[in-house]
Amino acid sequence: MTQLLLFNIFNGLIVGAFYALMALGLSLILNLSGVINFAHGGFLAIGAYLAYTLMPTLGFWGALLIAPFLTAVLGLIVERVLIRRLYGRDPLYSLLLTFGLAYILEDAARYIWGAQSVPYPIPSALTTPLSTDYFFLTGYRLFMVALVAIAVGALFLILNRTRLGLRIRAGTLDLETVSVLGVNVGVLRNVNFGLGIYLAGLAGVLAAGMLGLQPTIGTSLIMPSFVAIIVGGLGSLPGTLLGGLLIGVASGVTTVFFPSATEAVMYVMMGLVLLVRPRGLLGEEGRTQ
Amino acid sequence: MARDKLVWHGLLWLVLLTMPYWMNAVGGYTELAVRVIVLGLAAMALNFLLGFTGVLSFGHAAYFGLGAYGAAMAIKFALPSTPFAILVGVIAGTLAAAVIAALIVKLRGVYFAMVTIAFGQVFYFIAFRWNSVTGGDDGLTGWRRQPLHLGSATLDIAANDKAFYYLVLAFFILAVAAMGLLLRSPLGRTLIAIRENERRARFLGIPVEQHIWIAFVISGFFAALAGTFYALLSNFTDPRSLHWTLSGNFVIMAVLGGMRSFWGPLIGAAIFVVLQDYVSSHTENWMSIIGLFFVLVVTFFPRGVLGFIKRRVAS
Numbered sequence: 001m002t003q004l005l006l007f008n009i010f011n012g013l014i015v016g017a018f019y020a021l022m023a024l025g026l027s028l029i030l031n032l033s034g035v036i037n038f039a040h041g042g043f044l045a046i047g048a049y050l051a052y053t054l055m056p057t058l059g060f061w062g063a064l065l066i067a068p069f070l071t072a073v074l075g076l077i078v079e080r081v082l083i084r085r086l087y088g089r090d091p092l093y094s095l096l097l098t099f100g101l102a103y104i105l106e107d108a109a110r111y112i113w114g115a116q117s118v119p120y121p122i123p124s125a126l127t128t129p130l131s132t133d134y135f136f137l138t139g140y141r142l143f144m145v146a147l148v149a150i151a152v153g154a155l156f157l158i159l160n161r162t163r164l165g166l167r168i169r170a171g172t173l174d175l176e177t178v179s180v181l182g183v184n185v186g187v188l189r190n191v192n193f194g195l196g197i198y199l200a201g202l203a204g205v206l207a208a209g210m211l212g213l214q215p216t217i218g219t220s221l222i223m224p225s226f227v228a229i230i231v232g233g234l235g236s237l238p239g240t241l242l243g244g245l246l247i248g249v250a251s252g253v254t255t256v257f258f259p260s261a262t263e264a265v266m267y268v269m270m271g272l273v274l275l276v277r278p279r280g281l282l283g284e285e286g287r288t289q
Numbered sequence: 290m291a292r293d294k295l296v297w298h299g300l301l302w303l304v305l306l307t308m309p310y311w312m313n314a315v316g317g318y319t320e321l322a323v324r325v326i327v328l329g330l331a332a333m334a335l336n337f338l339l340g341f342t343g344v345l346s347f348g349h350a351a352y353f354g355l356g357a358y359g360a361a362m363a364i365k366f367a368l369p370s371t372p373f374a375i376l377v378g379v380i381a382g383t384l385a386a387a388v389i390a391a392l393i394v395k396l397r398g399v400y401f402a403m404v405t406i407a408f409g410q411v412f413y414f415i416a417f418r419w420n421s422v423t424g425g426d427d428g429l430t431g432w433r434r435q436p437l438h439l440g441s442a443t444l445d446i447a448a449n450d451k452a453f454y455y456l457v458l459a460f461f462i463l464a465v466a467a468m469g470l471l472l473r474s475p476l477g478r479t480l481i482a483i484r485e486n487e488r489r490a491r492f493l494g495i496p497v498e499q500h501i502w503i504a505f506v507i508s509g510f511f512a513a514l515a516g517t518f519y520a521l522l523s524n525f526t527d528p529r530s531l532h533w534t535l536s537g538n539f540v541i542m543a544v545l546g547g548m549r550s551f552w553g554p555l556i557g558a559a560i561f562v563v564l565q566d567y568v569s570s571h572t573e574n575w576m577s578i579i580g581l582f583f584v585l586v587v588t589f590f591p592r593g594v595l596g597f598i599k600r601r602v603a604s
Contacts, residue, residue: 030399030403034399036399036406038537082584082588085588086587089591090345091345091398091399091402092339092402092540092544093544093587093591095347095402096537096540096541096544096583096586096587097583097584097587099537099540099541099583100579100581100582100583100587101583101584102580103534103576103577103579103580103583104576104577104580104581104584106576107576107577107580110574110576111574111577223406223407223410226403226406226407227407229403230403230404230407234400234403259418260419260420261418262414262418263411263414263417264411264414264415264418267407267408267410267414270404270407270408271392271408274392274393275392278395278396279400
């Protein structure tokens with residue numbers, strides 16, 4: 001029983017790390033540009049499939065390094081060509097645009113790589129269990145947690161220690177002033193979008209190793225990411241991280257006792273959080289509109 | 290202008306009243322006609338909130354799908370009666386809307402949209418997971434809509450597609466009339482005032498949260514009504530009737546037809562349903578085409594068909 005519970009808590013933590021990684025990218029874009037990026041899951045799938053295609057030539061590590069970058073480049077182009085036109089308009093329009101993009105990206109993945117799910121090979125060094133008692137502690141799972149931790153750490157370093165990060169954080173608070181102070185807001189939003197999509201691509205490559213590859217891989221991960229942002233608090237990146245881990249562990253634990261409520265539990269949590277703190281756990285009162 | 294309006298309304302009603310008789314001749318089928326008015330009603334219900342209260346709700350498939358599941362489960366597990374099924378479906382959807390609306394009326398803008406999206410999905414997962422009751426991913430089968438007994442007469446909506454179409458149309462007319470009257474009433478005017486300037490409405494002493502809640506519940510009520518007919522139409526319902534992609538389709542229907550016009554969403558629904566039907570029967574990659582359609586509408590046609598026509602007429 002303890003083992004089962006531990007297994008599911010650990011599993012929940014991993015799933016939560018995915019949610020968090022995805023939700024952080026969504027949050028970045030939402031905070032600076034006010035765009036709810038429905039296509040985030042589509043970008044995740046593209047990242048995963050790009051890695052799959054690159055693997056035979058670049059190997060596992062090369063694909064892990066390059067695929068998220070290529071996904072981010074695609075994101076930069078999409079922002080530049082399509083999403084940029086909708087800044088400052090009713091958020092409804094960017095929502096619908098990215099919604100359409102989500103359809104297109106999922107279908108593109110199906111068209112190019114096929115509708116059947118394909119396995120994503122990972123190095124055998126990472127697949128062996130590290131302990132016989134705790135069979136679920138495979139190298140790959142620990143590696144994933146570590147990598148997510150590194151990515152999140154790097155993101156917070158960028159945001160808190162670099163000029164780019166400073167500008168992104170300032171833009172989140174007051175974009176107009178940032179613009180008046182001589183920052184090219186168009187470029188800032190573009191780079192910020194690319195950063196968010198990079199995180200989606202990275203999450204995609206990691207998820208592929210654990211869940212296998214199928215065109216709908218992103219669609220199934222996007223809703224929990226929304227919940228993570230709401231639970232954690234809109235506008236707060238640490239909140240998003242916390243929210244992701246929290247709902248991941250909660251659904252992991254629920255799987256043990258009441259499997260049919262695995263997904264429903266995160267919505268119950270969201271309802272409770274909204275009841276007590278309408279702006280989320282770490283959201284600041286009155287900051288977001 | 291007034292004559293234009295008369296002509297255009299006459300045309301609309303003529304099309305609605307005769308649709309089953311020429312649908313086959315132009316390559317459609319009666320079921321498609323029902324689908325147009327059912328999804329049109331759902332889009333108009335959503336637009337009550339989106340276009341007339343100015344609140345960005347993106348999760349209406351939840352109330353629509355609950356209506357569908359309510360109706361299906363009522364016939365399958367409780368009582369084989371079509372009116373009873375409609376009643377149960379509508380109550381289920383409206384209750385959910387009332388509870389969720391109460392949780393979110395204080396939120397605004399993007400945040401409101403986001404929470405409605407997320408909440409829209411909870412019932413999907415329940416329907417998907419709770420196999421023993423909902424049939425899970427395969428959907429709920431093994432039930433049929435029942436003939437209507439009106440006193441001594443019987444209206445066989447179960448076997449006669451046309452009869453079912455006119456039943457749905459009758460409900461559609463009642464629902465649309467109710468929404469139209471509500472929008473002309475002081476309540477509706479207040480909602481429009483909130484849309485135009487929430488802060489000013491608040492200064493005038495209007496309880497804004499309470500009004501948004503009422504608008505949300507009314508909207509959920511009509512969406513659920515549409516959902517019951519959606520299930521009755523195909524004698525079947527599955528989790529896709531609760532999925533967020535359907536919510537997005539409702540929104541694009543409203544935008545495509547024209548959010549600021551009363552009939553816009555119906556026009557949008559007609560275009561969307563026919564397009565989807567045509568595309569999905571001609572290519573496997575229908576998702577790309579629908580997605581591209583979203584992108585094109587948003588980029589080049591944000592005011593929708595009726596908004597576009599109004600502008601042309603005005604200039």
